[in-house]
Amino acid sequence: TNSPPKCRSSSIHEIKTNKSTNPLKTAMSNPHTIDSELLQKLVHDALVWSSLHGLVVGDRSVERSGSVPGVGMVHAPIALLPNSFPEVQWNQACELAPVFNELVDRVSLDGNFLQDTLSRTKKVDAFTSRLLDIHSRMLQIGKKEDIRLGLHRSDYMLDEKTNLLLQIELNTISCSFSGLSCLVSELHRSLLSQYKKPLGLDSQKVPINTSASKFAEVLAKAWTEYSNPSAVVMVVVQPGERNIPELINTHNVTSIRKTLAEIDAQGKILSDGTLQVDGETVAVIYFRAGYAPTDYPSESEWKARLLMEESSAIKCPSISYHLTGTKKVQQELAKPNVLERFLENKDDIAKLRGCFAGLWSLDDSDAVKNAIQQPGAYVMKPQREGGGNNIYGDFVKETLLRLQKEGSEEEAAYILMQRIFPTVFPTVLVRDGICYKEHAVSELGIFSAYLRNKETVLSNEQCGYLMRTKVSSSNEGGVAAGFAVLDSLYLT
Ligand code: ADP
Ligand code: MG
Ligand code: MG
Known part of the structure; x- marks a missing residue:
């Protein structure tokens, strides 16, 4: 039978909201008050939309989903409606994006700063130590990255008490969900316009999210900059990768997917520095793996990482960009007078410092x-x-x-x-076809891209966003790991 999905309320207490005569306002400030018939319709339509538009992920309960594309898909865990977010802090987060990009680039060029900052960490953290070894090898051989590509995501929470937008961290490797997050924004826009009357919300208040297409565009630009028409973009993936990586093929660029072990087995560097993997010349390496110790189960994976770093391929990220995204570097940059070593513009420095927790x-x-x-x-x-x-x-x-x-x-x-303690708000989450009334907090990630060659910055821009909403009782916000869902935002 075709029974509609049922909503469960797993919240212990209801947040009291002011009785408003404006039903529209209520839907946004407390979606728990949406009447159940409308709610069922919204959930149903959201699930249909997700299936039709590829807002799906591999279903862990289906064994072959990791190895056979298109098998065992389930809708991504989502918030049914976007989460309200103040426009001022939204603009602030967007403005920070190019400044952080510039900062990453400057810091990455200071090899000694990275080595010094991480020197104590190196002694006790075997993984960071291996990354630093690759980095110092590059310093020794005087390796230069003339074309530098960064696809970053800076994450923020809005601190309730101070109303400040505070940075959680800056990710410089494997910034995931850029593909799905723009679909969630589209889904929300579509629901808001389809249910304009009963919800009374304005779909235009959900910012357009261009994360997937922008990342693909800048990857293609980097490929062009490498200027070898027969070269490919190589996406480094984990074995059995379930998240579908962005399609780069739209820009007439061929992409291949390889695990670190495959790169070790099939890769070599030609005398001029060119990286070849499985007979293909690699122009750009886009890491969707390689950020965790478990990505390197044997020496083979480390050999692959070193091989790529030694090559002339454009790395996203290079080992320097990767290390610049560590938490230790984040903490060092927050110390007095450290930003000043890397940036000249006083306004930029003040902007960055303003979001440091x-x-x-x-x-x-x-x-x-x-x-x-x-x-x-x-x-x-x-x-x-x-x-x-x-x-x-x-x-x-x-x-x-x-x-x-x-x-x-x-x-x-x-x-x-x-x-940081963000505001707890009532929300409706949909997971595995079931909707839950929950109380949650959100984390806003701003994607950004940076591309430069020796002389000029070719791209430095904000590229969309990722809103993750998690049940307020859980500490961490991993969508893949725990009860967190993909969300978008509604400017207020
Ligand atoms: P990772 O690189 O593993 O994502 P994060 O620094 O982003 O590490 O921490 C993971 C999660 O922990 C974040 O997504 C956020 O939900 C939570 N978190 C991290 N730092 C803070 C903080 N200062 N205050 C509150 N929550 C935090
Ligand atoms: Mg994080
Ligand atoms: Mg991170």
């Missing part, structure tokens, strides 16, 4: 003391990517006390960060 090294004894006293006000972060690695709450205290007792160098593996 409190960040501390663990050799800052005052910060550690405070964090032990008030662990809930801090997050402890190791040098890892991909979510699920941070330490919160009483575990912050426990871990800090243990490190103090042991007097070990392990403390250098972590940074401390001010915990």
Whole structure:
């Protein structure tokens, strides 16, 4: 039978909202109040739209979904309606994008800064240490990257108490969901215009999201810059990658997908520095893997990473860009007078500093003391990517006390960060065909692209966004990992 999806309310308490005579306003401020018949229709249409437009992900419960394209797809976990977000902070986040791009580029050129900043981390973190080894090898041989390409995502939360837009982190490798996030914005625009009357919302208030097409466009531009018409773009993927990577083929550029192990087996560097993999000349390498220790199960993967770095192919990211995106570098850049080493423009520096949350090294004894006293006000972060690695709450205290007792160098593996508390809001989430009334918080990611050659900056722009909404009781926001969904925003 064709029974419509049912909505479950898993929230313990309802947030009281002002009784408004304007039903439109209510739908936005509290979607829990949408009447159930309308809600079922919205959910149904959202699921149909998702299936028709490819807002889908591989279904983990279907074994072959990881290996056979088009088999075992399920709609992506989504928020049914966009999440309201103040226009002022939205503009601020967009304006920050090109400035962060420029900063990454400048920092990446200062090899000693990267090595020095990460020198203590290197001793205790085997993964970061391997990355640094590749980096110092490049410094030794005087390797220059004349064409530099960055596809970044800077993540923010809106701190409720101060109403400040604060940066969570800057990702310089494998910025995922750029393909799906623009589909969610389209879905929301489509629902808002289709249900304009009952919802009373304006679909134009959902900003156009160009993340997938912009990333593809800049990748193609980089390919052009390499100027070898027979070369390809190589996407480095994890074995059994479930997220479908952006299609680059729209720009008449051929792309191939390879795992690190395949690159080791099939790759070589010609005498002029050209990278060939499986007989194809590689112009651009786009990493969708290689950011986590588990991506390097054997020496073979590390050999592949080194081989690529030594080649003349354009890397997205280069090892320098990758290291610039570490949390330790983020913390170092937040120290007084460090930004000034890399940027001249005072307004730009002020803009960046305005979005920095409190960040501390663990050799800052005052910060550690405070964090032990008030662990809930801090997050402890190791040098890892991909979510699920941070330490919160009483575990912050426990871990800090243990490190103090042991007097070990392990403390250098972590940074401390001010915990940001975004506003909790009521929302309707849809996962696996079921909708849930929840209370949630959001994190806004701004995609950006940067491309330059020796002389000129060819691209430096904001490229769309990713809104992730997670149930407020969970600490981490990984869409793939936990109960977080893809969302978009509604400017207010
Ligand atoms: P990763 O590189 O693994 O994504 P993040 O720094 O983004 O690491 O942390 C993962 C998640 O933890 C974030 O998406 C966010 O939900 C949460 N988080 C990180 N830093 C903070 C913070 N300072 N305050 C509140 N939540 C945070
Ligand atoms: Mg990250
Ligand atoms: Mg993150």
